[in-house]
Amino acid sequence: MHQLLRTRVNDFAVKLANVNGTGSASANGLLMQAIFRMGIPVSGKNLFPSNIQGLPTWYEIRVNKDGHTARALDYDLIVAMNSQTYARDVREVREGGYILYDSSWPLDKSLIRDDVTYLGVPLAQLCNDHFKDPRERILMKNIAYAGAMIAAIDVDMEIVTQLLDEKFSKKKALRESNLTALKLGYDYAKQNFQCPLPFYLEKMDTTADKILIDGNTATALGCVYAGVTVAAWYPITPSTSVMDAFRAFCDQYRRDPETGKNNCLILQAEDELAAIGMVIGAAWNGARSFTSTSGPGISLMGELLGLAYYAEIPAVIMDIQRVGPSTGMPTRTQQGDIMACAYASHGDTKHILLFPSNPAECFEFAVKSFDLAERFQTPVFMLSDLDIGMNDWVVPRLTWDDAYRPDRGRVLDLSEIEKLSKFLRYTNEDENHIASRTLPGVHSKGAFFTRGSGHNKFGAYTEMPDEYQDVVERLLRKHKAAAKFVPPAIIQKRDGARVGIVTLGGCDPAVREAIELLPQHGIDADFMRIRGFPFGEEVEAFLNAHEINFIVEQNRDAQLRSLLTLETGVAKEKLRSVLAFGGFPLSAKNVIDGIFEHADINLGELTNAIHR
Amino acid sequence: MPSIAKPVAIHPSLHKNDLGLTVRDYEGTMSTLCAGCGHDSVTAAIIRALWELSTPPHMLAKMSGIGCSSKTPTYFVSGAHGFNSAHGRMAPIATGANAANRELTYIGISGDGDSLSIGLGHMCHAIRRNVKMLYIIENNGVYGLTKGQFSASADVGSKSKRGEPNRMAPIDSVSLGLSLGATFIARSFSGDKEQLVPILKAGLAHRGFAIVDVISPCVTFNDHVGSTKSYLYTRQHTRRITESDFVPPADEILATIGNTGTTTVTMHDGSVVRFTAVPKDYDPTNRQRVTSYLQEHQGQGEVVTGLLYLDESVPDLHEMSNSPDGALSKIPYEKLCPGAAELAKLQEEYR
Numbered sequence: 001m002h003q004l005l006r007t008r009v010n011d012f013a014v015k016l017a018n019v020n021g022t023g024s025a026s027a028n029g030l031l032m033q034a035i036f037r038m039g040i041p042v043s044g045k046n047l048f049p050s051n052i053q054g055l056p057t058w059y060e061i062r063v064n065k066d067g068h069t070a071r072a073l074d075y076d077l078i079v080a081m082n083s084q085t086y087a088r089d090v091r092e093v094r095e096g097g098y099i100l101y102d103s104s105w106p107l108d109k110s111l112i113r114d115d116v117t118y119l120g121v122p123l124a125q126l127c128n129d130h131f132k133d134p135r136e137r138i139l140m141k142n143i144a145y146a147g148a149m150i151a152a153i154d155v156d157m158e159i160v161t162q163l164l165d166e167k168f169s170k171k172k173a174l175r176e177s178n179l180t181a182l183k184l185g186y187d188y189a190k191q192n193f194q195c196p197l198p199f200y201l202e203k204m205d206t207t208a209d210k211i212l213i214d215g216n217t218a219t220a221l222g223c224v225y226a227g228v229t230v231a232a233w234y235p236i237t238p239s240t241s242v243m244d245a246f247r248a249f250c251d252q253y254r255r256d257p258e259t260g261k262n263n264c265l266i267l268q269a270e271d272e273l274a275a276i277g278m279v280i281g282a283a284w285n286g287a288r289s290f291t292s293t294s295g296p297g298i299s300l301m302g303e304l305l306g307l308a309y310y311a312e313i314p315a316v317i318m319d320i321q322r323v324g325p326s327t328g329m330p331t332r333t334q335q336g337d338i339m340a341c342a343y344a345s346h347g348d349t350k351h352i353l354l355f356p357s358n359p360a361e362c363f364e365f366a367v368k369s370f371d372l373a374e375r376f377q378t379p380v381f382m383l384s385d386l387d388i389g390m391n392d393w394v395v396p397r398l399t400w401d402d403a404y405r406p407d408r409g410r411v412l413d414l415s416e417i418e419k420l421s422k423f424l425r426y427t428n429e430d431e432n433h434i435a436s437r438t439l440p441g442v443h444s445k446g447a448f449f450t451r452g453s454g455h456n457k458f459g460a461y462t463e464m465p466d467e468y469q470d471v472v473e474r475l476l477r478k479h480k481a482a483a484k485f486v487p488p489a490i491i492q493k494r495d496g497a498r499v500g501i502v503t504l505g506g507c508d509p510a511v512r513e514a515i516e517l518l519p520q521h522g523i524d525a526d527f528m529r530i531r532g533f534p535f536g537e538e539v540e541a542f543l544n545a546h547e548i549n550f551i552v553e554q555n556r557d558a559q560l561r562s563l564l565t566l567e568t569g570v571a572k573e574k575l576r577s578v579l580a581f582g583g584f585p586l587s588a589k590n591v592i593d594g595i596f597e598h599a600d601i602n603l604g605e606l607t608n609a610i611h612r
Numbered sequence: 613m614p615s616i617a618k619p620v621a622i623h624p625s626l627h628k629n630d631l632g633l634t635v636r637d638y639e640g641t642m643s644t645l646c647a648g649c650g651h652d653s654v655t656a657a658i659i660r661a662l663w664e665l666s667t668p669p670h671m672l673a674k675m676s677g678i679g680c681s682s683k684t685p686t687y688f689v690s691g692a693h694g695f696n697s698a699h700g701r702m703a704p705i706a707t708g709a710n711a712a713n714r715e716l717t718y719i720g721i722s723g724d725g726d727s728l729s730i731g732l733g734h735m736c737h738a739i740r741r742n743v744k745m746l747y748i749i750e751n752n753g754v755y756g757l758t759k760g761q762f763s764a765s766a767d768v769g770s771k772s773k774r775g776e777p778n779r780m781a782p783i784d785s786v787s788l789g790l791s792l793g794a795t796f797i798a799r800s801f802s803g804d805k806e807q808l809v810p811i812l813k814a815g816l817a818h819r820g821f822a823i824v825d826v827i828s829p830c831v832t833f834n835d836h837v838g839s840t841k842s843y844l845y846t847r848q849h850t851r852r853i854t855e856s857d858f859v860p861p862a863d864e865i866l867a868t869i870g871n872t873g874t875t876t877v878t879m880h881d882g883s884v885v886r887f888t889a890v891p892k893d894y895d896p897t898n899r900q901r902v903t904s905y906l907q908e909h910q911g912q913g914e915v916v917t918g919l920l921y922l923d924e925s926v927p928d929l930h931e932m933s934n935s936p937d938g939a940l941s942k943i944p945y946e947k948l949c950p951g952a953a954e955l956a957k958l959q960e961e962y963r
Binding site: 036212213221224225227228229230253254260264265266267269271275278279280281282285286303400404443446447450461 | 695736933952955
């Protein structure tokens with residue numbers, strides 16, 4: 001057995017190569033959850049195809065005692081369960097690493113590397129000997145490799161058993177077959193390999209106050225807590241699980257205990273145009289309402305987003321970004337909708353954007369989205385992505401303040417309307433340039449005509465330049481005022497750093513890890529993660545304070561950098577791009593390599609004196 | 613289209629409805645449509661119907677898309693909120709509005725371009741959802757605001773003002789509604805207020821989605837010889853097959869119903885629609901018979917008008933969704949938020 005790897009505890013990465021539709025997700029999820037329960041920082045990235053059955057799918061588990069849980073690029077162990085991708089998978093394991101494969105069939109000679117160790121487990125054979133049902137044989141093969149993994153990296157078997165007990169508390173037979181399969185793999189590994197491998201797990205205590213949750217579930221939960229009563233959507237990967245989770249939470253929390261009625265209405269629309277139309281109609285009528293979608297949906301919603309912006313109607317759009325353009329790669333992640341959302345629709349439009357970085361922020365920002373949309377009477381986009389939305393993340397437990405009350409914005413109630421001599425929709429602006437609105441069904445004196453056509457500040461139709469400009473200029477001031485209300489950027493400084501690294505969303509863990517690794521390369525960098533648009537003053541101040549800012553984002557066209565260039569006074573030359581947009585979650589290696597690609601910058605000169 | 617306010621002088625002899633309002637209280641700003649436009653007659657019929665029903669103005673929501681027809685909600689009930697939205701998108705916006713607050717009365721005003729071309733899909737799905745609203749298509753077979761292009765409802769052979777004939781088959785909202793399971797289908801003519809007002813009243817009382825296609829000639833672009841949506845053509849080819857009368861929910865009136873030769877249908881709110889079918893065998897509650905009757909007569913070039921089909925047994929969107937009786941938008945936040953303790957408990961499942 002090779003001993004090239006020095007012993008490492010709680011610091012390695014495993015890649016599991018599977019065929020989709022075979023039930024591997026439950027085996028992989030089981031391993032991930034067990035490691036989480038062992039108190040060790042862990043992440044799981046599901047790299048799955050846009051397909052239901054038969055195509056390659058990978059699951060990556062990274063454990064890191066220091067809490068770095070961005071995607072790893074190096075794999076210590078590959079569980080090669082998919083013969084279609086053997087060649088590629090074998091190539092990816094690091095020198096001195098391990099490959100666990102199903103040795104029921106011989107491995108092709110071309111797949112043999114002499115710098116890795118092969119752990120052959122006759123999984124199919126073991127399962128065929130123990131299970132009769134063909135479907136069960138396939139499913140249990142996954143559980144069997146999980147058993148081998150448990151032995152190989154020392155997953156706590158007690159925890160695993162406990163998880164199976166919880167999962168199958170009502171399905172005893174399934175629990176038994178899972179345990180049998182688990183034991184088949186476990187025993188075989190114990191008997192035939194030196195277990196554990198040189199990298200293995202040891203219990204820690206970092207996750208007691210944390211949960212394991214995906215961003216779409218957290219987003220849906222935020223919508224429930226925000227008080228949503230109407231939701232409309234059209235199914236689209238990777239946002240579908242937002243509404244699936246929302247529906248499940250509504251079943252749980254929104255069925256009136258006295259009447260049995262549903263205190264929320266979910267409309268599955270005929271398309272995204274309808275979905276946003278329904279949201280706008282519901283919000284116009286005073287309900288908190290949202291839609292969940294992805295890039296193609298944003299494109300379709302364009303026209304009505306402009307209507308909501310111009311007529312000043314709240315709307316919340318949960319955009320779970322995927323790879324574009326066009327259909328693109330629906331099951332791959334990207335931050336490609338930043339510009340499309342910032343200026344969605346024709347004519348002069350600008351929208352409020354929120355950029356959560358993980359499921360905990362998805363929950364928090366989901367609630368915030370509704371407060372902002374109703375306060376500013378305008379669409380608000382929460383830009384999550386597939387990585388945040390569909391992968392399980394270890395995040396701090398979500399908290400809730402029972403004193404929270406929704407900010408419904410400037411909505412006149414009956415007594416306020418009665419006091420008016422005449423209601424004029426777009427007059428009476430406050431310090432944030434927001435006018436008061438009225439809801440239908442309250443009083444005829446509050447009635448007005450909502451229109452997407454040219455209107456003056458009284459809400460009446462106009463084609464006069466000055467009257468038109470008066471309104472759209474106020475809209476611009478209103479948008480600027482929102483800068484103080486969006487979540488401020490997170491900034492972390494290091495002593496003497498002259499370089500800034502700026503990012504957003506799910507790039508957060510990779511960039512933070514890169515910043516800790518960069519001093520090894522002689523670079524100290526300050527960190528800024530932007531969390532909202534319009535940008536607050538702190539964003540421009542940070543950019544100006546650094547000679548060079550690397551803008552790290554996951555799209556080809558440097559969309560965040562473009563937005564910073566357009567919406568701040570910072571010189572373009574100060575902003576350098578680090579882009580990774582192939583569709584997989586970001587790794588620290590992507591960030592570091594990206595920085596060093598800027599060969600024209602003398603990074604040495606920008607280096608902190610300590611490192612010179 | 614500047615909006616022109618009407619003078620507010622009210623003649624003392626004007627009748628008052630149950631709310632003490634005169635018909636003037638149901639008016640809007642001055643119409644800016646072409647003189648003689650059929651749409652203005654529809655507006656007048658809407659005003660009449662709402663006044664007669666004593667609908668509180670503030671409890672009405674006027675929804676529209678884009679086009680000549682979609683401008684008309686400003687011309688009735690100034691005391692109601694209106695929403696002149698985007699081309700073809702009125703149905704989803706009205707659906708969302710209705711979802712939020714089922715206590716209001718919804719009138720959607722659309723045209724043949726708005727509903728049968730750009731918004732066709734949305735209208736079909738609003739029919740499927742049986743959203744409780746009166747959905748009026750002011751149908752003139754032509755795009756007015758963009759000056760005279762054929763719409764999808766133009767009949768084969770119908771000639772444009774420039775003389776070119778339409779060769780594509782029309783989309784007929786009535787046949788479409790029947791095939792999609794619409795629960796209230798009527799066709800009328802803007803020039804026939806006597807027929808239109810009771811139909812609109814019945815549509816407003818309907819349990820779900822009431823589609824009323826009103827042939828409403830465009831005097832500027834589609835009222836010439838060769839047009840099948842002109843005043844003359846429509847008058848010459850109309851076959852009124854039902855006479856309907858609408859009786860609001862009230863016990864004493866209900867007691868008088870039952871005169872022979874008429875069919876009565878009790879609406880969801882307890883009001884009653886009485887039909888007198890001109891062809892004796894026409895039964896507006898039998899979908900198959902209605903379909904074959906209409907196919908036969910439309911094939912002969914007739915514009916069949918009246919309340920053509922009605923089914924009060926189908927639940928509306930809210931009934932299908934098991935919504936509370938009141939508006940979802942008015943549920944107190946305290947009832948909607950599960951609270952901190954529940955959040956803590958729930959998260960044990962995410963361990």
